[in-house]
Amino acid sequence: MNIKKIISVALSLCIASSCLTLTAYAKENTTLAINKSDISHEVSPMLFGISLEDVSYSCDGGLVSNLVNNNSFEFATNPEYAWSFDGVSTVVSKENPICAANPSYELIKVDGKGTVENNGFAEIYKNNSYKYSKKSAETADMAFKSGVTYNFSCYVKNVDYDGKISIYLDSKSNKDNIVQVPTTTVGKNEWTKISAQIKSSSDEDGALAILFEGNGSLQLDCVSLCAVDSYGAGDGHWKYVTLRNDMVDAIKNLKPSFIRFPGSAGIGGGSVDSMMTWKDTIGDISQRRQSSSIYSSDENPYNNSNSMGYHEYFQLCEDLAAAAVPVVSAGITYQGEQDKELIADAYNKINMTDEQFTDYLVNERGFDEKDSDAIAKRTESVNKLNIKSIDDFNKYIDTVALKPGTDAFDNYVQDVLDLIEYANGDAQGTYWGALRAANGHDEPFNMEYIEIGSGDEGSIYQRNYEALYNAIKKVYPDINIITSAGEKADSEAVNTAITKSGSSFKAVVDEHYSADVDYLLQNTKRYDSYDREGAEIMVGEYSAVDDATSNVASANNIETAVAHAAFMTGFERNSDVVKMTSYVPAFAKINANSHENNLVWFDSQSLYYTPEYYNQLLFSNNTGKEYVNTSLNEDGIYQSVTVDRDKQVLYVKLVNSTNSTKKMSVNLDGFGKINKVSNESLAHDYKSAYNELGKQRVAPQEKAVDSDDSSFDIKLEKNSVNVIRIAYGSNNGDALYTFPKSLDLSVKKYVPTAAKVFIIVICLSIPVGGVAGFYLYTKVISKSGGKGNGKKNKKKKRK
Secondary structure, three states: OOHHHHHHHHHHHHHHHHHOOOOOOOOOOEEEEEEHHHEEEEOOOOOEEEEOOOOOOOHHHHHEOOOOOOOOOOOOOOOOOOEEEEEEEEEEEOOOOOEOOEOOEEEEEEEEEEEEEEOOOOOOEOOOOOOEOHHHHOOOOEEEOOOOEEEEEEEEEEOOOEEEEEEEEEOOOOOOOOEEOOOOOOOEOOOEEEEEEEEOOOOEEEEEEEEEEEEEEEEEEEEEEEEOOOEOOOOOOOOOOOEOHHHHHHHHHOOOOEEEEOOHHHOOOOOOOOOOOHHHHOOOHHHOOOEEOOOOOOOOOOEEOOOOOHHHHHHHHHHOOOEEEEEEOOOEOOOOHHHHHHHHHHHHHOOOOHHHHHHHHHHOOOOOOOOHHHHHHHHHHHHHOOOOOHHHHHHHHHHHEOOOOOHHHHHHHHHHHHHHHHHHOOOOOOHHHHHHHHOOOOOOOOOOEEEEOOOOOOHHHHHHHHHHHHHHHHHOOOOEEEEEOOOOOOOHHHHHHHHHHOOOOOOEEEEEEEEEHHHHHHOOOOOOOOOOOOOEEEEEEEEEEOOOOOOOHHHOEHHHHHHHHHHHHHHHHOOOOEEEEEEOOOEEEOOOOOOOOOOEEEOOOOEEEOHHHHHHHHHHOOOOOEEEOOOOOOOOEEEEEEEEOOOOEEEEEEEEOOOOOEEEEEEEEOOOOEEEEEEEEEEOOOOOOEOEOOEOOOOOEEEEOOOOOOEEEEEEOOOEEEEEEEEEOOOOOOOOOOOOOOOOOOOOOOOOHHHHHHHHHHHHHHHHHHHHHHHHHHHHHOOOOOOOHHHHHHHHHHO
């Protein structure tokens, strides 16, 4: 080939590669055969649920409608956190409080005029990061809605104050609307609840201001500001607490078969003395004991007001027709993974020299022998525990765990038994059943499950768990007990729990794991080999994030949603063993989060759903009663098929984790004539596509699929979750699940930064390439020594 043709072909290839986007299709359709004779086991009706816990302002500052942060001045490290004062003298006092469970209050001295303000639950990080922002943390963040009325209340005790108390919403449009609070019922030296209503004239954020005009001193506690249209308002079942409507809707949309609560954050404590029990969370808010969260920090002194108490969780379960799965401690304080390993290291070091301990850290714990600083730091941390003998170790354990056989443990066992009576006891014949009725619910909640521990493991946990198990089964033999199996997917704790729960201690085993995308895709068959005659499995906490993303919000994207969907096909396929699953965490406030892998993000005014939320929505609303065995040999494609023979609907889950569009043929045998096929899918061309507040790029869409009597072809977009519903027999398809009308499924375009840079480079290269091509043509091609006109021109030029 001469130089002219070589360069021409090269230029053509450059232009083609710059301007064309190639979509790969399989040469022939892959076929999925679905045969009625391959119907296998029943699908657990409890398969898809949700876990709720007060983390990242999920409850206080989120689900709970009260806009006041630190409402009772109970933050241990900073009792005036979120409050500011102007023109008054204040001091936090504990003398003669409302009750022993609520010991702190603010003593306020007024000399003329002054205000006390609460900023609400402020954001604490710079946008989409974990970088602390002092400015954000000090910016008022209560959401006021135009035309909405708010109920204000607080408890006061008059010492010698003579004057008025008023309130206003301290925001741009609302601050001039001052409402006086009636105080005629307030007497001296006794706590009195006072209240008023105030309306917002605009949608904006601000603070609650309490204005004092007079002289003297009074005490303030238990401050509340809730929208009158909050979920549960006016309903006698919600006697003490109301909830944020859009967050309740987010849970309701998922149609959870169960709600697990309150998670690790709600059952632990720093010591056995500070360990919470469910009794601290019921009754009037003023009588509840607050607790410091395990997620508290100097930057964000996070407290749990326990406004979202066990009773409220039970009531929410009943409202949403979800089974209640309360979690209680095994009488052990919360121990994170690092704490567990530190205690184990201290135990192993008892009979070791420093040199032997160094060898242990290197050979058994994986420390780098060249990293002397890390080894020294670990040794120092272990030495600080001052565990030098087995006796020292046992004494230390007694500070973090109650011990069976002691009065303290026996009392705790009774607390757990009382919880079951509170949930299920008769209102007329039992003490705790009567208290439940007094709190707003006459009939029993009919609780069937209880979980002991959350992410716990080890010999001390097993010791306490077995004692609690025996005590519960002795009184309530029909209660289903769930046991903890640690916080890692592949650990000895899982094997131990499964072995014991399949034999001497019949229980559901709760596995927890946080993984990455690759782990999920590589372990979709994790449960295929589990013993069908052994313990039943609950995956009470699982999730994965994209660690390669550039900001917090983008860690939950279409790639992670696809990976979860692939993994969830394994849940359905093995639902004869895997009985219950719940993704965590459910909620997080934007720029105030402890985790980035949340289903729903919210700020003071609104919220948005992540791709993973939509993935859970698709699965939980489209699952049959029985599993149908199918096989599919296509790399990167994962499938699950379930059927509801009563309703005559097949649910085909097809997950395409590849970067190519795939075409498939689906053939039915034995199910009758196909009447309607509909695909509810979640997809995006770019794996990194994610949602943000006001920028939804990924949302499910429904599309009708053409079919004949027993088959149809389907195109699976790249990076997609496809839930194909097939109505057959006498079902015309009109009753198939449709997305709630309240869901906004509109999407905006998304192009990742890398792609934008590439496009710019290509656009810039086209004119440059054109100039270069013209230069090459005029200087090289047209003057090349090839055959034809070139030679003739050259000869003419010589003349």
